[in-house]
Amino acid sequence: MGKNSISGKVVREFCEDQEGNLWIGTEDGGLNKFNTKTKQFNQLNFNDLHYNIHALSLNNNTLWIGTYSKGLYAYDLKSNRLKHYAMGNAEDELNDNNIYAMCHTSSGELYIGTTTGLNQYNYQSDNFTRIHKMDGIFIFSILEDSKGNIWFATYNSGIFKYNPRDKSWKNYVSSPDNPHGLPYNKVISIYEDSKQRLWFSILGHGFCSLNEDTETFISYDSSQGLANDVIYKIIEEKDDILWLTSNKGLIRFDLNTKKSTIYTDSNGLLTNQFNYCSGIKSKDGTIYFGCINGFIAFKPDLFTENTGFPPVAITDFLLFNKSADIGSTDSPLAQSVTYTQNIELKYNQNSFSFRFAALGYASPEENCLSYTLKGFDKEWYYTSKSTTATYTNLKPGTYTFCVKAANGKGEWNDEYREIQIHIAPPFWKTVWAYIIYVILAIIITSYTLYRFRKQITDKHKRQLEVLESEKEKGIYHAKIDFFTNIAHEIRTPLTLIKGPLENILKKEEINTHLLKDNLSIMERNTMRLLDLTNQLLDFRKTEAQGFQLNFMICDISQLIKDTYIRFDPAAKQNDLTFKIELPEQNFNAAVDKEALTKILSNLFNNAVKYAKSYIHVSLHAPTDEQNDFFSITVSNDGLPIPLEMKEKIFEPFVQIKNVSNGQPKTGTGIGLPLARSLTELHRGKLYLKYSDDICFCIELPIKQEKTILLQKTEIEKPVNTPTVIRQHQTDICILVVEDDPEMQSFISSQLGDAYSVMNASNGKEALKILSENTISLVVSDVMMPEMNGFELCRTLKTNIEYSHIPIILLTAKATIQSKIEGIELGADDYIEKPFSTEYLLARIANLLSNQEKLRQAFTSSPFVNAQTIALTKADEAFLEKLTEVIKSNISEPEFNVDILAEKMNMSRSSLHRKIKGIAQITPNEFIQLERLKMAAQLIQSQEYKINEVCYIVGFNSSSYFAKCFQKQFGVLPKDFGNKPTGYYTSFQQKDTDK
Numbered sequence: 001m002g003k004n005s006i007s008g009k010v011v012r013e014f015c016e017d018q019e020g021n022l023w024i025g026t027e028d029g030g031l032n033k034f035n036t037k038t039k040q041f042n043q044l045n046f047n048d049l050h051y052n053i054h055a056l057s058l059n060n061n062t063l064w065i066g067t068y069s070k071g072l073y074a075y076d077l078k079s080n081r082l083k084h085y086a087m088g089n090a091e092d093e094l095n096d097n098n099i100y101a102m103c104h105t106s107s108g109e110l111y112i113g114t115t116t117g118l119n120q121y122n123y124q125s126d127n128f129t130r131i132h133k134m135d136g137i138f139i140f141s142i143l144e145d146s147k148g149n150i151w152f153a154t155y156n157s158g159i160f161k162y163n164p165r166d167k168s169w170k171n172y173v174s175s176p177d178n179p180h181g182l183p184y185n186k187v188i189s190i191y192e193d194s195k196q197r198l199w200f201s202i203l204g205h206g207f208c209s210l211n212e213d214t215e216t217f218i219s220y221d222s223s224q225g226l227a228n229d230v231i232y233k234i235i236e237e238k239d240d241i242l243w244l245t246s247n248k249g250l251i252r253f254d255l256n257t258k259k260s261t262i263y264t265d266s267n268g269l270l271t272n273q274f275n276y277c278s279g280i281k282s283k284d285g286t287i288y289f290g291c292i293n294g295f296i297a298f299k300p301d302l303f304t305e306n307t308g309f310p311p312v313a314i315t316d317f318l319l320f321n322k323s324a325d326i327g328s329t330d331s332p333l334a335q336s337v338t339y340t341q342n343i344e345l346k347y348n349q350n351s352f353s354f355r356f357a358a359l360g361y362a363s364p365e366e367n368c369l370s371y372t373l374k375g376f377d378k379e380w381y382y383t384s385k386s387t388t389a390t391y392t393n394l395k396p397g398t399y400t401f402c403v404k405a406a407n408g409k410g411e412w413n414d415e416y417r418e419i420q421i422h423i424a425p426p427f428w429k430t431v432w433a434y435i436i437y438v439i440l441a442i443i444i445t446s447y448t449l450y451r452f453r454k455q456i457t458d459k460h461k462r463q464l465e466v467l468e469s470e471k472e473k474g475i476y477h478a479k480i481d482f483f484t485n486i487a488h489e490i491r492t493p494l495t496l497i498k499g500p501l502e503n504i505l506k507k508e509e510i511n512t513h514l515l516k517d518n519l520s521i522m523e524r525n526t527m528r529l530l531d532l533t534n535q536l537l538d539f540r541k542t543e544a545q546g547f548q549l550n551f552m553i554c555d556i557s558q559l560i561k562d563t564y565i566r567f568d569p570a571a572k573q574n575d576l577t578f579k580i581e582l583p584e585q586n587f588n589a590a591v592d593k594e595a596l597t598k599i600l601s602n603l604f605n606n607a608v609k610y611a612k613s614y615i616h617v618s619l620h621a622p623t624d625e626q627n628d629f630f631s632i633t634v635s636n637d638g639l640p641i642p643l644e645m646k647e648k649i650f651e652p653f654v655q656i657k658n659v660s661n662g663q664p665k666t667g668t669g670i671g672l673p674l675a676r677s678l679t680e681l682h683r684g685k686l687y688l689k690y691s692d693d694i695c696f697c698i699e700l701p702i703k704q705e706k707t708i709l710l711q712k713t714e715i716e717k718p719v720n721t722p723t724v725i726r727q728h729q730t731d732i733c734i735l736v737v738e739d740d741p742e743m744q745s746f747i748s749s750q751l752g753d754a755y756s757v758m759n760a761s762n763g764k765e766a767l768k769i770l771s772e773n774t775i776s777l778v779v780s781d782v783m784m785p786e787m788n789g790f791e792l793c794r795t796l797k798t799n800i801e802y803s804h805i806p807i808i809l810l811t812a813k814a815t816i817q818s819k820i821e822g823i824e825l826g827a828d829d830y831i832e833k834p835f836s837t838e839y840l841l842a843r844i845a846n847l848l849s850n851q852e853k854l855r856q857a858f859t860s861s862p863f864v865n866a867q868t869i870a871l872t873k874a875d876e877a878f879l880e881k882l883t884e885v886i887k888s889n890i891s892e893p894e895f896n897v898d899i900l901a902e903k904m905n906m907s908r909s910s911l912h913r914k915i916k917g918i919a920q921i922t923p924n925e926f927i928q929l930e931r932l933k934m935a936a937q938l939i940q941s942q943e944y945k946i947n948e949v950c951y952i953v954g955f956n957s958s959s960y961f962a963k964c965f966q967k968q969f970g971v972l973p974k975d976f977g978n979k980p981t982g983y984y985t986s987f988q989q990k991d992t993d994k
Contacts, residue, residue: 006032007043008051011290014280015056015063017077022280022288023063024295025053031065031075036282046082049073057102059110066099072112085128092127094119095135101277103142105150107164113139113152133169134160141277143190145198153187159200159210172210172217180216183208189277191234199242201231207244220253227251227262233279235287237300245274245289250296261410270294309413310367312405313338315387316355340419347426351392356417358405367405370412374400396425490529497522549592549681550850551704556589556596556630557582560619563597567604576636577614587621589630590704595678599686602671603634603696610638610694628702629684635695646688650676706868732848733758733773737766737780737792738810747779747810750837751844763787767795770802774913777844782811790825797826801910803874804918806847810835855920859929862936862969862976869918878914886930893954897923931955932968939976946973 008029015023022034030051033042050073055066065073071086071094087097096114103111110121111131118134121127138155145151152160158173159182174182186203193199201207206221206229222229228246235243240255249264249272264272271293278290288297317324317337325331332343337354345352358367370380371389376399381389389401404416427433500518504510564580571578607615620631641649648654652673672686679686684700733756738744748757758773760766762784769775778796782789789809796802806828823830829843854869866883870876885903889895900923901911915923931953938949947958955961965973 004039004041006034006041006294008032009294010275010292011295012054012275012278013056014278014288014290014295015058016280016282017058017063020283022282023056023058024290025056025065027052027054027068027275036284036286044075048082048084049075054098054100055102055112057104057110059104059108064102064110064112066102066112067097068099069097071097072099091130092122092125094128095130101139101142101153103144103150105144105164106148109164111142111150113142115139115155118152140187141189143192145192146196151190151198153190153200154185155187156185158182158185159187159190172215182217183219183221188231189233191236193236193242194239199234201234201244204229207231207234220258225258225260226253227260232274232276233289235279235281235289237287241300243287243289243300245279245291247274248272250274250289270296309407309411309415310358310405312356312358312369312403312413312417314354314356314401314403314417314419317343318353318355319349320351321353337419343419343421345421345423347396347424347429350394350396350423351390352421353388353390354401354403354419355388356403357387368410369403369405371401371403374402394423396423396429398422494525494529497525549595549678551590551592551707553588553707554591554593554596555586556591556619556632557586559591559593559596560600560617560632563600563604564617566601567608570608571611571615574608574611575613576608576611579614579616581616581618583619583621587619587630589700589702590707591682591700592678595681596700599675599678599698600632600634602675603698606671606696607634607636607638607694611636613637616693622702629699630702631700632698633689633695634698635691635693638694641688641694643690646690649688650686732756732776734844735760735766735769735775735778737761737763737778737784737789739781739784743781747837747840750841751779754841755844763789763792763795766792770796770805774916775805776917777848778805778807779840779844780807780809782809790821793825793827798874800874800878801906801914803878804870804914806851808840808843808847852920858919859921860969862933863940865933866919866930875918879918882915882926883930886927887934890931890934890953891951893956895927895954897927900927928964929968932965935961935965935973936969936976939973949973 006024006026006029008026010027010029011024012027013023013025015025017023020036022036024032024034026032028051029043030046030049031044031053033044034040035042049065050067050070052068052070053065054068055064057064057066061077063075063077065075067073071084074083074085075081076083085094087094094112094114096116098115099112100115101113105111108123110123112119112121112128113134115138116136118131118137118139120129120131122129134152137152137157137160139152140155141153143151143153148164150162150164152162154160158171161170161172162168172182174185182200182202184202184205188201188203191199191201198210198212199207200210202219206219206226208217208219210217220226228248228251230247231251232245232247237243237252242253242255244251244253244260246262249262249267250269251260251262253260263269269291271291273293274289274291278295279288281287284299285301286297286299288295314337317333317340319332324333324337326333326335332345332349333340354371356369356371358369368382368384369387370382372380373389373391375397376391376394389403399421400418401421402416402418404413406412500521504515504518560580560582564578568578604615604617615634615636617635618633620633622628622630645654650672652670676686679698679700682700683704684698686696686698689695689697734751735758736744736747736751737760738747739761744759744761748759751757755776758769758775760769763780764787766778766780767787770778778792780789780792787795789811793807793809796805796807807826808829808831809827810831810833828847831840831843851869858864858866858869866879870879882900882904885900886895889899889903897908897911901908904911906914912923915921915926919926921929935949935953938944938952939946944952946962950958950961953961955964962973965971965976969976
């Protein structure tokens with residue numbers, strides 16, 4: 001050691017006195033005093049003072065010195081006296097001679113941390129008090145924060161916080177279940193910065209800060225940009241700039257950018273290895289750090305860094321690991337590679353290397369280089385020692401070799417040295433070669449595809465010809481079978497019509513009883529032919545999706561009984577036992593009565609045809625509320641249906657041949673397809689269930705989305721009840737359109753007894769009459785001049801002003817196609833000439849009656865919407881728009897017919913005629929009805945009071961509202977709201993039951 005030097009190399013502790021002198025404790029040379037002004041060292045040589053010092057603390061004129069293995073010393077700076085305290089067994093003595101930390105608090109307390117616990121010095125009694133809370137704990141550092149709390153860093157027990165005010169303790173330890181907790185339990189040092197943040201250095205895990213409010217730690221380590229994870233001491237330079245010592249140099253860490261800069265012995269440090277807890281910031285701002293070879297001191301404000309970028313040079317170019325000669329025959333270099341910008345290489349010179357260097361000599365060890373080959377490398381490669389970049393077996397193309405350098409701060413230069421390298425392709429990889437390749441490939445591929453497609457096309461053509469031939473044969477045979485079956489079906493009733501007719505004609509005199517019997521036979525067979533024709537039309541309508549169902553609540557049990565009665569005589573005639581099994585109580589569901597009757601009739605008819613000894617029909621009603629479907633099974637003991645025919649029997653014109661004689665039973669082969677189509681229109685299923693018998697199962701929903709609610713007496717009307725023709729009513733006007741004067745006069749005279757009648761000779765005259773009068777129903781001939789019946793029907797059903805008017809077409813064209821055309825155009829009925837006037841009157845009465853029932857259900861039921869009275873899509877769209885306009889203005893008391901007509905883009909008279917024709921009420925009455933229906937819904941929801949509902953739906957007077965509501969629905973609003981939700985679904989039914 002020199003005369004003006006520190007007495008030891010391994011510096012551990014710093015302590016500043018009032019005069020600005022530093023007291024320095026070393027681990028191998030005892031205690032030193034350093035005059036920061038004169039830069040002189042004073043070595044304190046006491047025979048009793050141990051050389052290995054681990055802790056220093058100055059209180060007034062007493063310097064407390066903690067040593068390793070020799071206890072505690074108190075040095076009086078004025079008297080130069082030294083007092084020694086050693087470990088003892090008594091409670092008022094030190095618990096250990098290995099002292100690692102000391103701290104004088106603002107309240108004058110002195111805490112001494114040892115390898116086995118914590119002691120507190122008592123100034124009055126000159127002895128010690130052992131803090132048993134910390135017994136057996138290795139205390140490495142002690143700090144009092146700005147709030148007066150005492151913090152203890154321990155070597156294996158985490159961090160302890162002691163609050164002297166309430167004598168409370170808290171321990172922070174590492175836990176794998178807490179990602180925001182202390183990262184490791186070995187804590188080396190503690191530091192509080194200018195923002196009163198506490199920092200802890202963790203052995204091998206960087207450092208961290210504590211948020212006392214959330215009791216969470218924020219860690220900083222190498223994964224977050226820290227240069228090294230071994231941190232010995234933390235000192236703040238200024239806001240958010242920390243200086244850290246480690247075993248690999250000195251680190252400057254910026255908390256804002258999380259960027260760290262490391263300084264090593266190549267930057268002028270004595271050594272890269274600093275010492276535990278060794279560091280201090282003096283009053284003049286100088287920072288001192290102890291290391292294993294003395295200490296360093298610097299002022300951060302005067303600290304300068306080398307920010308310049310060293311120039312980069314490419315020093316050599318190698319081909320196949322040999323330096324390329326300059327200017328030789330096969331060499332790509334015409335001058336030194338240092339000055340070369342472009343290099344041209346042959347396709348077989350695709351393995352080469354570059355040597356490069358950073359021309360910085362201040363700290364050559366810190367020179368960092370990065371290189372990349374654009375067009376090949378996807379990233380930059382960094383190197384500090386190796387200065388050679390090698391590339392092998394590169395593909396022909398253009399590449400750019402780039403190299404750049406970094407300065408001492410680790411910042412990379414944006415400018416870099418580059419050389420462009422072009423490797424020429426071989427002749428078989430040139431552009432012209434590839435063009436030839438592409439042309440050849442296109443030719444070969446095109447020819448191959450042509451041959452392949454031609455083979456496939458020829459094969460498909462042959463297959464299609466075979467399939468078409470088989471299909472045509474199948475269609476031909478299907479048509480022949482169909483027409484043969486139809487002929488067989490027609491022949492029998494025609495015979496039974498022709499025979500009795502000849503019998504009547506031949507006999508000059510015939511008694512009344514015999515005449516009646518013959519006419520009855522003729523009527524029954526005429527009806528049989530009519531049923532067959534209707535069945536064909538229904539099947540066509542279901543196939544064309546033109547069949548519309550009207551769902552009403554029907555008694556299913558009664559419907560099955562009525563259908564059973566019709567088929568029971570035929571079953572008895574075939575010696576069949578025909579039984580039906582129904583629930584004890586009648587079961588109601590929403591179905592189309594006519595459609596379900598047709599379904600059951602087809603299944604019953606098949607059962608009668610194919611059964612051997614019995615037919616069994618069962619109705620299965622659901623037993624729980626969660627099941628929304630009911631089922632009907634029709635079973636018989638006929639010959640089993642083959643498994644492969646399970647679905648085919650539901651295809652049109654398919655029949656199963658009788659096993660006994662190979663011939664099918666008489667029939668058309670459209671009964672089951674029609675039944676399934678009608679079932680699917682109900683959103684149900686019809687299928688064959690395999691069991692010991694032939695069993696057909698129908699599954700139908702109990703409820704439908706749009707159900708027409710009618711009076712109970714009307715729903716349960718017997719099937720065979722004749723249609724009643726109403727008496728003369730002048731409010732119902734029927735328009736007869738017929739070009740033949742005699743026929744027109746005849747029809748008018750027949751209808752005149754019951755209705756008001758107007759006449760027209762063709763479609764154009766009819767439209768004129770319709771525009772000037774309110775017509776309830778139109779009866780029109782088909783074949784007429786100027787505008788025929790089909791054109792009139794099309795015009796009426798597509799014109800929103802007339803689409804609600806039912807139309808019956810009369811024609812002598814009896815072909816199926818004519819009937820289908822009329823039905824598809826929207827005709828409500830199609831009657832052939834000659835026709836029965838009684839039947840015509842019955843159909844007119846039935847159409848008007850159905851309309852009236854729908855209107856009554858709409859006006860009297862509070863929850864039936866206007867779309868239920870629509871008979872066509874056009875009417876449905878009109879009513880939907882009409883109700884939408886009314887509902888959007890329902891709260892406006894001033895909303896009237898004029899405003900409604902304007903928003904519907906119609907004249908007042910047209911709107912009046914349209915609403916009157918559909919609902920038989922005026923537009924004002926319709927507006928009021930919609931207001932009352934909305935009121936009923938709001939009252940039923942129980943979200944509003946009665947008087948609130950009154951004003952929501954546009955009434956100014958609650959008394960007038962109550963009067964109108966009772967008049968329309970037969971109950972006061974206050975009583976209406978007290979009933980359950982389903983009470984008013986059809987209150988007319990309940991009134992009828994009473």
